[in-house]
Amino acid sequence: MHIPDGYLSPSTCATLYAGAIAGWYAALKRLKRLLLNRVVPLISVFAAFAFVVMMFNLPLPGGTTGHAIGVTIATIVLGPSGAILAISIALAIQALFFGDGGITTLGANCFNMAIIGSLVANGSYRLIAAGASVASKRRIVAAAIAGYLAVNAAALIAAIEFGLQPLLFHDAAGTPLYAPYPFQIALPAMMIGHLTFAGLAEAVLSAGLVAYLQVADPGLLQGTAGVIASTDDGFMVARPAANSQRRLWLAVALLMLLTPLGILAAGTAWSEWSPSEFARNGSPAQAVTPDSLPPGGIPAGMQRLANLWTAPFPAYAPPFVRSAAFGYLLSAMFGVGVLLVLSLLVQRYLERRRATRYSS
């Protein structure tokens, strides 16, 4: 899933760098509050571990082999903030030192695998393993499902990035300038490989590692087990997210949910009528000015001024909005919003449950 240089347009790369930088900043800030100087060696060594584990050839059912990313086990042991940094550092070393994965696409790769991957792994693992003891079998199943979902979510986001390229970036003749395949090809092409091999590899590795750690080193699983962990090692501190941050995420989620609705909603905003609104029978524009206008009439001044200035994007819509494929982008945005809201709800539910358990 490492996207090399040249597959994504510079503006896509810049947008995803911005997303990745926001994730890195939040993760670093949160970790520094919890761990201070312990962050650097812990994340570094874990990043090295993730780097090496990415090179493991995992035997899969059916006789083939696959490679895992290691983002799920990183999330289970370090929590999402630690996983975001560790996997990003591992990806940066791959790009800057071994030349695997691009430099311009490093932001995209980190966004897909480190940020989306660890957030999905964190949500699904905590949801499925909620309330289970550290030694419970449910944690193994949770790790497997979290691994499978995390890799496939990352692949889906990558597929959306690929699918957007021919829609948004082509020359005058319509020849795609970057990744050439539209959604109907990019989505199945990316997802088939990840739904079968890559997702399975991550599931096998995560489940196997959790099963091993339950026996050999259960302390490492306590950080995300939902129980108050010992802080002897100095890095396993379960602490609910700050309220202000949650409000921010909730606002982002609502905005993402509402933006596509706003674009797709029928009708015009009150008093922002175009001249044609006055001509349309039964429109609110006619209802406001019933006396001063003949039926179907357009105010003369408005008619005169209407042609003075035409917006470069008629009705705020750049040309690609009218293509059916733009609907995919809107649906994706809507989908991410739904996921954000769901994960906030799950987090809230788990915290309430934990709180009642400790108070009783």
Added chain:
Amino acid sequence: MKRGAFMDSTVVGFVRALGRALMSEEIARQHGLLQALDPRVRVVGLFSLVMAVTLSRRLAVVLALFLVAVMIAIFSKVSISTLARRVWLVVLAFTGVIALPAIFITPGNPIATWAGGTVRITAPGLTTAVLLIARVETAVTLTSLLVLCTPWTHVLKALQSFRLPEEVIAMLAMTHRYVFLLVETASQMFESRRSRTVGRLPGGEQRRMTARTAGVLLSKSIDLSQEVYLAMQSRGFRGEVRILSDFHLRSRDYVGLLAFVCIGVIAVWMGR
């Protein structure tokens, strides 16, 4: 699958990675064009060329940048056969497979048809496939030149002078160090297990074995990070990273930077 083949291929992967790292150290020690320039100029210059490659919309301009990359490689004593083997063929195999169907399925004017028009090559299809391959080849060649001609500490120092947070530089430096240690540890574990394996392991056992190897490596990594942390504290680490070797921009560095930026700007302008 052959007995223990998954272990063999993992170990082969490790050896290949170590080989590449050794090779880049060797090339970085040579006296060539890129090696003579300040690492910051190398990072900024090659990155601006990669940006020019991704910004350019014309095939001819991307191909011209590819020629520039080849010239830089020759003057920096990076052997063309190494580049061809390790970069160009690998990229061609990977991106070629991805780009090939685009030749047939991109809508547009057909320039050749077979089987009564059901299989056809279209002009935009051919252009987009060749453009993608050329772009990826050129960008990866430029990145590889940076990686091959610059010791890792110099890359870090260059990143440090671009005001990356100290913690990030420290993490990159330490991760790089421990990658080699952990690769060696993992490779020894696989080799010892391989030498003790007789006959064929069932699939489930293979998976358990690999996961356990990863588990042992994880426990070792966490212990190691604890030891490193204590060692850092006992030596008075307070968060700042110092890399010996001072960089000074000389006149040739300014000339080099100007040349890189000019080539980049001209390419972007011509490739609009």
